[in-house]
Amino acid sequence: MTRMRAGIVGTGGIAGSHARALSAYADQVELVAIAEIDPQRREKFGKEWSVPGRYPTLAAMLERERLDLVHLCTPPGVHATDAITALDAGATVICEKPPCLSLAEFDSILEAERRNPGHFVGIFQHRFGSAGQAARRLIRDGVLGRPLVAVCHTLWYRGDAYYQVEWRGRWDTEGGGPTMGHGIHQIDLLGYLLGDWTEISARAPRLARDVETEDVSLAHMTFANGAVASVVNSVLSPRQESYLRFDFELGTLEVSHLYGYSVDSWRFTPLPGSPAEEHPPWPPEGEDVPSSHRAQLGAVLASLRAGERPPATGASLRRTLEIVTGIYASAFTGRPVRRDELTADNPFYHQLNGGSGA
Known part of the structure; x- marks a missing residue:
C-alpha cells in the first residue's frame, strides 16, 4: 500500500x-x-x-x-x-x-x-471515541427514546499569563473567547449527537480577563427535534471540567472529563421500570477507544482509502460554527437568534462580533 x-x-x-x-x-x-x-x-x-x-x-x-x-x-x-x-x-x-x-x-x-x-x-476528536460513537448509535436508533434536555459545559481555567500570546483574546486573530476557542469541542459533540438546532438565546460577558472577547458565555438552545440545552463556556473556573448530559425518555447519559474521554468517563442512569433498566444499553461492547487525534485520523485515513468523504467535514462541520455564531449573535443583539437568520446579509456571518469591535 x-x-x-x-x-x-x-x-x-x-x-x-x-x-x-x-x-x-x-x-x-x-x-x-x-x-x-x-x-x-x-x-x-x-x-x-x-x-x-x-x-x-x-x-x-x-x-x-x-x-x-x-x-x-x-x-x-x-x-x-x-x-x-x-x-x-x-x-x-x-x-x-x-x-x-x-x-x-x-x-x-x-x-x-x-x-x-x-x-x-x-479536528473535533470527541466525535471519534468509541463511547461517543456508541452514544450516537443509541440516539439514532431511538433506544433511549426522545432526547429532551441536555447540558453542555466547558468549565476551564486560563489565567492572565495565557493571554500574553499576542493573538489570543482578540476578535481579529482568535475570532472569539472560550465559546470559540475552548467550548467548541463540547459544542461540536452536542451538535453531533442531537443534530440541527433552531434557536439560541445567549449572553457573553467579560468578567475578569483583560481581553477584547468574552471570558464566559451562557446559552439556551432549542434543537429541531424539540430538545433543549444549556451551554456554558468559561475560562474562569478553577475546578476544571468538560461535562455533557443528555436526558432521554428512558434514561440519562452523561460524560465528565477534561481534554479527552474513555468509556469509563461516561455514566448511564436508566429510568426506573423502563426497558433500559431491564436491558441496559450501556456500557457499549467492543474496544474502548478514547477520544483523540489518533482516533479521528484513523477515521479520516479509512475514508480517504475508500474514496469517501471524511467525517467532520461539510455540513456537519459548518453546523458547529453556526452554533458558535448563534451564541455570539444573540449575546451582541440581546435577543434570540434563529439558525436561518445566519445568512450572508447578517453581520455575524462575516465576523463573530458583528463588526462592532467591542
Whole structure:
C-alpha cells in the first residue's frame, strides 16, 4: 500500500498531537515536511520527529513537496487562507479548532473544496471515541427514546499569563473567547449527537480577563427535534471540567472529563421500570477507544482509502460554527437568534462580533 505524504504547518504545542497521531499510522502515512516561521522551533520539531523537509512557510513547503495531507496547527486567524492554499495544491486539509473565524470564511473554504480533489477536515476528536460513537448509535436508533434536555459545559481555567500570546483574546486573530476557542469541542459533540438546532438565546460577558472577547458565555438552545440545552463556556473556573448530559425518555447519559474521554468517563442512569433498566444499553461492547487525534485520523485515513468523504467535514462541520455564531449573535443583539437568520446579509456571518469591535 502506497503511503500518503503529510505535512504540518505550525509547530506549537498542538502539533505534537498531530505528529503522534501520524506516527500511529506509519504504515499508511508518512510525515515528510513541516512549515514553521521560527527557525529554532522548526529545527527542534524536525529533529524530534525526524522530518526531512523543513520550510519557513506553507508556500515554500507546497512548492517543493507533493502532499496528500496538510495539517494546520497555526493560530486561527490564518486557517482560512492556509486551508484554501493547501486545497488548491491538491491536498486534504486537517485543521485544528476552530476551523476558521467566521461562516463567511468557512464558505470560502467549502468553495475551494468543491473545485479541488481534497477535503477540509476539522479536528473535533470527541466525535471519534468509541463511547461517543456508541452514544450516537443509541440516539439514532431511538433506544433511549426522545432526547429532551441536555447540558453542555466547558468549565476551564486560563489565567492572565495565557493571554500574553499576542493573538489570543482578540476578535481579529482568535475570532472569539472560550465559546470559540475552548467550548467548541463540547459544542461540536452536542451538535453531533442531537443534530440541527433552531434557536439560541445567549449572553457573553467579560468578567475578569483583560481581553477584547468574552471570558464566559451562557446559552439556551432549542434543537429541531424539540430538545433543549444549556451551554456554558468559561475560562474562569478553577475546578476544571468538560461535562455533557443528555436526558432521554428512558434514561440519562452523561460524560465528565477534561481534554479527552474513555468509556469509563461516561455514566448511564436508566429510568426506573423502563426497558433500559431491564436491558441496559450501556456500557457499549467492543474496544474502548478514547477520544483523540489518533482516533479521528484513523477515521479520516479509512475514508480517504475508500474514496469517501471524511467525517467532520461539510455540513456537519459548518453546523458547529453556526452554533458558535448563534451564541455570539444573540449575546451582541440581546435577543434570540434563529439558525436561518445566519445568512450572508447578517453581520455575524462575516465576523463573530458583528463588526462592532467591542
